[in-house]
Amino acid sequence: xxxxxxxxxxxxxxxxxxxxxxxxxxxxxxxxxxxxxxxxxxxxxxxxxxxxxxxxxxxxxxxxxxxxxxxxxxxxxxxxxxxxxxxxxxxxxxxxxxxxxxxxxxxxxxxxxxxxxxxxxxxxxxxxxxxxxxxxxxxxxxxxxxxxxxxxxxxxxxxxxxxxxxxxxxxxxxxxxxxxxxxxxxxxxxxxxxxxxxxxxxxxxxxxxxxxxxxxxxxxxxxxxxxxxxxxxxxxxxxxxxxxxxxxxxxxxxxxxxxxxxxxxxxxxxxxxxxxxxxxxxxxxxxxxxxxxxxxx
Numbered sequence: 001x002x003x004x005x006x007x008x009x010x011x012x013x014x015x016x017x018x019x020x021x022x023x024x025x026x027x028x029x030x031x032x033x034x035x036x037x038x039x040x041x042x043x044x045x046x047x048x049x050x051x052x053x054x055x056x057x058x059x060x061x062x063x064x065x066x067x068x069x070x071x072x073x074x075x076x077x078x079x080x081x082x083x084x085x086x087x088x089x090x091x092x093x094x095x096x097x098x099x100x101x102x103x104x105x106x107x108x109x110x111x112x113x114x115x116x117x118x119x120x121x122x123x124x125x126x127x128x129x130x131x132x133x134x135x136x137x138x139x140x141x142x143x144x145x146x147x148x149x150x151x152x153x154x155x156x157x158x159x160x161x162x163x164x165x166x167x168x169x170x171x172x173x174x175x176x177x178x179x180x181x182x183x184x185x186x187x188x189x190x191x192x193x194x195x196x197x198x199x200x201x202x203x204x205x206x207x208x209x210x211x212x213x214x215x216x217x218x219x220x221x222x223x224x225x226x227x228x229x230x231x232x233x234x235x236x237x238x239x240x241x242x243x244x245x246x247x248x249x250x251x252x253x254x255x256x257x258x259x260x261x262x263x264x265x266x267x268x269x270x271x272x273x274x275x276x277x278x279x280x281x282x283x284x285x286x287x288x289x290x291x292x293x294x295x296x297x
Contacts, residue, residue, distance in 0.1 A: 009043040010072055012036055013051065017069040020059045077143065078281070085283065095124050095284035100131040100139060101149040102202075103230050105272050107252040109165050110149060117291045124284050132228055133203045140277045146285050148275045151247075153205040158278050162293045165272040169213065170251060171261040172237050172244040184261050187217040194224030194242035202228045206270060210245060213268050234258055 012029060016036065019025040026036040044051050051065035061069060085095055101110050114126065131139065136148035140159055155161050171187070173179060179189060200207040214221050224242040227233055231254065233244045238257045247270045251260045274292060276285065 004046045005043060009039060010076075012039045013043060014069065014072060014076075016040060016052070016059070017061055017065060020061070022059065074143075081143075081282070095282065096127065097124060097147060097282065097284060097288060098127045098129070098145040099147050099149070100129045100136045100145045102133060102136075102151055102272075103130050104151070104247050104250050105149045105165075106130065107254075108249055109272055113164065113292055117288055120291060121284070121287055124287075132201070133206075134201070136275065140275060140280075143277060143280060146276065146280055146282050147288060150203070150273055150275055151206045151270055152203045152273065155275055159275055160278055161273050161275045162289075163271045164274045164292055165249075167247040167249050167270050167272065169245050169263045169266065169268060169270065170248040171263060172234065172246055173259050173261065174237060174240050174243075175257040175259050177243070177259070179261070180259070181261055186265075187213070187263075188219055190243055191217075191219040191221075193222070195221040196225045196227065196233050196236045196242040196244045197221075197223060198233070198246075199226040199228050209268050209270065213245065213263075213266055216266065216268075230254075 012025075012031075015029050016022065016025040019028070022033050022036055026033040029036065031039075040052065049064050049068075050062050051068065053060045053062055089095075099110075099114075110128075118124070129145070131145075131148070133150045133152045136145065136150055137152075137155060137159065139145045140148055141156065149164070150161075171179075171184070171190075197210060198206060225236055227236075230246060230250050233246065234254055234256050236242060237244050245263070248260070248262050274289075276289065
């Protein structure tokens, strides 16, 4: 590589690669349009690579330009992470972990896991963000988070997945519903009532497991509403728009006009799983994995 290439050239390249418009990129960089054009041309000449195809009204990345854009974006993100970690060390902390989770895991499971970790690693800072299953996987692939907690069975190559908690299901009813733990026998008692369920976008595998429960009960449910938010489900049940089935751990942390009946006699269980990107180089990630999953090699 030529010694003429400087950090600013990469900055200019990424700005133009994003906007694909010299004037717009130059305005964002606070330099002149001719100046940006010269810098990009110099970069191409020094690297011996054509990065952009220039047309009268259009700028496009070449195949080499697309590759360089992707790799430089990842490299600069990694550099940002390294600098951020160095600042935490300077401030007396051991590091930072960015966690995402499905809302159903936050009532008890995630707090318990984090308390276990913090007892051994008190100087680690956590950033927590509620996020649905699919968004967590995409964020892991983009290395926007370090760890996710999901309810799904399969993940893309490069993502590791380990079970951390198995949960039963519970029926959710309005508080004054005629059914209770003493007279409830099976789900078929509710075959004529509308159900409120998590949308399949929440997790396809979770939705399939829910359908298995109804198949086993030998009826097709009447669906009144789909949602991806537990509190919305509970509010709808409270207002008698229907009944619901949710992971049992969700009954913690809510004070509404509803009641729960745990479905102990069905074989289906829902498992909360921890996921992470195998390429993640966060120095404190392994400590979290080894603390929460001690048997992991």
